[in-house]
Amino acid sequence: MVPPPQTDGCEPDLAVVGTWLESNPDVLEKWLKEYASAELRERAFQAINSPTTTTINHNSKTCTSFNLTNQLQIWYPPSVSTASLGGDNERKFQNVRPQCDFKSLEESDLFMELIRDIANELNIDKLCHKILKNVSLLTNADRGSLFLAKGPLESRYLISKFFDVRHDTSFEEAIKLARSEEIRIPFGVGIAGTVAQKKSMINIKNAYEDPRFNKEVDLRTGYKTNIILCMPICNYEGDVIGVAQIINKTDNSPEFSNHDVEVFQRYLTFCGIGIQNAQLFELSVLEYKRNQILLNLARSIFEEQNNLECLVTKIMREAQDLLKCERCAVYLLDLDCCEANHLQRIVERPRKLIQRHPPLNRMVSGSVSGHDMIENFLRKPSPFTVIFELREGGNKTLVSRPSSFDLAGSTLAQIAGYAASTGQILNIGDVAEWLCEKHSEGDAESARTILCMPIMNGQRTLIGVAQLINKDNEAPFTECDVSLFEAFAIFCGLGIHNTQMYENACKLMAKQKVALECLSYHATASNDATLKLVKEDIPSAERFNLYSFTFIDFDLTDDETCKATIRMFLECNLVQQFHIPYEVLCRWVLSVKKNYRPVKYHNWRHALNVTQTMFAMFKTGKMERFMNDLEMLGLLVACLCHDLDHRGTNNAFQTKTESPLAILYSTSTMEHHHFDQCVMILNTDSNNIFQALSPEDYRRVMKLVETAILSTDLAMYFKKRNKFLELIDNGEFDWQSDDKKDLLSGMMMTACDVSAIAKPWEVQHRIAKLVADEFFDQGDLEKMQLKEQPIAMMDRERKDELPQMQVGFIDVICLPLYKVLSDTFPWMKPLYQGTAENRQHWQDLAEKVEMGLTWIDHDTIDEPVELFPELEETKDILTVQTLHPVSSAPQAEVKKRHKKLCYML
Numbered sequence: 001m002v003p004p005p006q007t008d009g010c011e012p013d014l015a016v017v018g019t020w021l022e023s024n025p026d027v028l029e030k031w032l033k034e035y036a037s038a039e040l041r042e043r044a045f046q047a048i049n050s051p052t053t054t055t056i057n058h059n060s061k062t063c064t065s066f067n068l069t070n071q072l073q074i075w076y077p078p079s080v081s082t083a084s085l086g087g088d089n090e091r092k093f094q095n096v097r098p099q100c101d102f103k104s105l106e107e108s109d110l111f112m113e114l115i116r117d118i119a120n121e122l123n124i125d126k127l128c129h130k131i132l133k134n135v136s137l138l139t140n141a142d143r144g145s146l147f148l149a150k151g152p153l154e155s156r157y158l159i160s161k162f163f164d165v166r167h168d169t170s171f172e173e174a175i176k177l178a179r180s181e182e183i184r185i186p187f188g189v190g191i192a193g194t195v196a197q198k199k200s201m202i203n204i205k206n207a208y209e210d211p212r213f214n215k216e217v218d219l220r221t222g223y224k225t226n227i228i229l230c231m232p233i234c235n236y237e238g239d240v241i242g243v244a245q246i247i248n249k250t251d252n253s254p255e256f257s258n259h260d261v262e263v264f265q266r267y268l269t270f271c272g273i274g275i276q277n278a279q280l281f282e283l284s285v286l287e288y289k290r291n292q293i294l295l296n297l298a299r300s301i302f303e304e305q306n307n308l309e310c311l312v313t314k315i316m317r318e319a320q321d322l323l324k325c326e327r328c329a330v331y332l333l334d335l336d337c338c339e340a341n342h343l344q345r346i347v348e349r350p351r352k353l354i355q356r357h358p359p360l361n362r363m364v365s366g367s368v369s370g371h372d373m374i375e376n377f378l379r380k381p382s383p384f385t386v387i388f389e390l391r392e393g394g395n396k397t398l399v400s401r402p403s404s405f406d407l408a409g410s411t412l413a414q415i416a417g418y419a420a421s422t423g424q425i426l427n428i429g430d431v432a433e434w435l436c437e438k439h440s441e442g443d444a445e446s447a448r449t450i451l452c453m454p455i456m457n458g459q460r461t462l463i464g465v466a467q468l469i470n471k472d473n474e475a476p477f478t479e480c481d482v483s484l485f486e487a488f489a490i491f492c493g494l495g496i497h498n499t500q501m502y503e504n505a506c507k508l509m510a511k512q513k514v515a516l517e518c519l520s521y522h523a524t525a526s527n528d529a530t531l532k533l534v535k536e537d538i539p540s541a542e543r544f545n546l547y548s549f550t551f552i553d554f555d556l557t558d559d560e561t562c563k564a565t566i567r568m569f570l571e572c573n574l575v576q577q578f579h580i581p582y583e584v585l586c587r588w589v590l591s592v593k594k595n596y597r598p599v600k601y602h603n604w605r606h607a608l609n610v611t612q613t614m615f616a617m618f619k620t621g622k623m624e625r626f627m628n629d630l631e632m633l634g635l636l637v638a639c640l641c642h643d644l645d646h647r648g649t650n651n652a653f654q655t656k657t658e659s660p661l662a663i664l665y666s667t668s669t670m671e672h673h674h675f676d677q678c679v680m681i682l683n684t685d686s687n688n689i690f691q692a693l694s695p696e697d698y699r700r701v702m703k704l705v706e707t708a709i710l711s712t713d714l715a716m717y718f719k720k721r722n723k724f725l726e727l728i729d730n731g732e733f734d735w736q737s738d739d740k741k742d743l744l745s746g747m748m749m750t751a752c753d754v755s756a757i758a759k760p761w762e763v764q765h766r767i768a769k770l771v772a773d774e775f776f777d778q779g780d781l782e783k784m785q786l787k788e789q790p791i792a793m794m795d796r797e798r799k800d801e802l803p804q805m806q807v808g809f810i811d812v813i814c815l816p817l818y819k820v821l822s823d824t825f826p827w828m829k830p831l832y833q834g835t836a837e838n839r840q841h842w843q844d845l846a847e848k849v850e851m852g853l854t855w856i857d858h859d860t861i862d863e864p865v866e867l868f869p870e871l872e873e874t875k876d877i878l879t880v881q882t883l884h885p886v887s888s889a890p891q892a893e894v895k896k897r898h899k900k901l902c903y904m905l
């Protein structure tokens with residue numbers, strides 16, 4: 001410690017002493033307490049409080065107390081200037097009770113202090129406590145109570161917040177007392193109830209003489225209530241939000257004076273605002289907490305979307321936390337979807353969507369009885385397939401897959417079932433009373449209160465029910481709980497739905513992957529076959545007659561068809577140009593061949609012929625001058641793949657039968673599938689003939705293959721034809737831009753696809769019969785499966801119309817196309833000429849058929865009927881083996897009729 005400054009009998013240096021005292025307040029305090037005389041102390045205090053010598057700084061916000069002696073306490077209200085304390089301070093300072101300090105304050109200043117005291121208090125409990133203490137100070141009341149208004153408009157009531165708070169009751173004491181007993185007073189009952197109801201104060205001079213006064217409390221506590229001042233507390237809008245009441249005066253005055261009433265009233269006006277603020281704050285804190293919980297829930301829903309059990313557990317835990325209940329369960333419907341269900345759901349057309357439930361109605365247990373529920377269950381048991389239950393305080397989730405027997409034996413499941421089948425919210429306040437006695441046994445025995453709510457998915461389809469059991473405070477679930485739970489159920493619905501869809505999608509994807517692996521294993525060529533082909537010599541193009549538009553595959557073996565294909569790729573120098581490993585080319589050709597079905601016309605041979613025509617167009621037709629190597633590669637690949645996996649039925653048939661393919665692609669259905677198959681083969685190990693292409697070339701060639709394959713849909717041809725004709729009419733010579741190249745390639749694809757029409761007559765008429773047979777097969781299927789009359793072209797009964805239909809086909813599609821192509825590209829003329837010749841043949845035949853001179857089913861249909869030997873009859877006519885309507889007529893009858901028909905035709 002720094003020694004005290006020397007005085008040396010001289011005038012002490014005040015500044016030095018002052019500084020020293022400032023830095024050693026303990027010494028000053030000790031000296032004042034223990035050594036200074038009473039007189040000196042008194043002087044010191046007076047000096048301190050005189051305006052000119054004030055040295056104590058007051059904290060502007062809070063009260064500062066400065067202990068000087070054991071006996072004395074100075075209490076400075078903030079911002080009260082010492083000047084305003086006036087001259088009779090001594091008396092006041094000797095009083096240890098702080099309220100006496102206020103007495104002498106300027107009333108308005110004191111008032112402002114007390115207002116400030118409450119203005120910043122947002123904790124409603126602390127606020128109410130402060131109000132009561134301050135009111136006691138202001139009015140010298142002995143004790144005070146405060147009630148807050150609650151409940152819906154039609155049945156409002158007061159709830160005691162604090163009662164019998166004295167000026168010196170601490171916050172903790174007040175809270176303890178308030179929690180020990182909750183007093184509830186309906187509006188209009190007793191003194192406080194009347195004040196609340198009438199919104200006017202009551203000032204009673206003799207409590208025991210007032211009939212509204214309740215003596216019971218006095219009897220219990222031994223306190224004697226004499227006078228009461230009771231006043232309403234209103235909010236900004238003037239509505240009663242509470243009542244404050246003060247009892248007896250500390251100075252034993254016989255009544256609360258008009259002045260007391262005025263001060264009390266003024267003060268409560270501000271309290272009303274304070275309480276409303278605090279209540280709003282409390283609400284917003286609650287709202288914030290709820291939002292936090294919902295936000296957390298939303299977050300977990302997105303995190304947990306890959307596991308239903310985790311998700312539901314999380315949801316149940318949050319619900320339990322939020323709504324403070326003992327148990328929680330989630331019942332799910334139809335979760336046990338088998339694979340067929342997944343697929344069905346995915347391929348389901350929008351019009352077949354599951355029925356929608358009407359919007360939720362709220363229903364409390366009052367409007368439906370336990371008996372109704374049991375009846376409902378017997379009539380319409382709910383097919384819950386999985387039940388999740390949160391047990392052991394939320395630490396364990398029980399997952400069960402109940403049988404219908406289990407469900408029928410469970411009252412809780414029946415309650416959930418009611419919510420599910422009616423789509424209504426059930427809030428049951430007293431389970432035992434609600435259920436008939438016999439049903440309160442079993443699993444609902446320990447349930448006191450239940451809140452049960454349907455869970456909908458995003459499409460408002462019911463997917464389950466959430467059930468909360470036993471609210472912690474033993475009270476029923478409130479309206480507020482129901483609202484919150486409703487918001488909750490919406491999140492649950494979304495989350496569960498997403499998770500289910502995700503799980504289904506995962507399963508489907510895995511399934512598809514397996515299927516694809518399995519398929520591509522079986523669908524691609526074996527190594528043995530590939531190596532065999534690799535080793536063999538590839539005959540020359542001349543040997544196969546590949547350069548000719550009159551190429552015929554009839555005499556080629558299957559092996560030879562593969563070699564012919566390879567020859568075309570070699571002949572165009574594509575293998576070298578694009579670094580196609582020879583073994584990969586062989587495997588790819590074999591794989592493509594393997595992926596054509598053995599249907600009558602749209603099979604591998606058709607693909608080969610189409611490809612050969614494209615090759616002949618490039619070479620003999622001299623179209624290669626319009627194409628670069630990549631385009632030639634793409635077009636040959638497109639031709640060879642353009643009917644992959646054809647099923648012998650057309651697009652219209654896919655649509656009519658709603659086949660999965662038609663659901664996948666609504667237009668150019670089969671063509672999309674042919675392309676998909678093409679991609680599938682290319683993507684299978686060691687089948688990718690494009691493997692050495694640069695990414696850019698790869699992208700271009702794939703796009704070209706796709707466009708070319710899609711353009712073999714005749715519907716597409718009709719769309720593109722006019723544009724093409726327009727270009728030709730304008731004398732177009734430059735086919736290099738992308739759109740023009742697209743158009744030209746498309747026309748070439750169609751020209752190749754229908755090129756059987758340009759083959760020598762013997763070939764054309766044999767192929768026409770194959771086409772007709774395939775069509776008739778489809779017609780038969782339509783009759784059998786769809787009970788529909790097929791179009792003429794596919795109607796076996798109208799096979800004699802074939803020649804006429806061929807003429808129509810040539811006139812509408814083939815001749816105009818070959819005409820414009822050979823006019824523009826003269827080397828293509830053979831296609832036009834061949835077609836024109838065949839038209840003549842079909843025309844002749846149609847006329848013969850018209851005259852009854854021939855029958856198209858004979859191998860040589862243009863020969864006169866009389867030349868056919870008798871034996872021929874049984875061999876033809878119906879070449880189709882499958883599904884065609886079997887004639888009920890006996891064999892002899894058929895022969896006879898046939899013969900007759902032949903003559904007739």
Ligand SMILES: [Zn+2]
Pocket residue numbers: 602606610642643712753
């Ligand atoms: Zn085709």
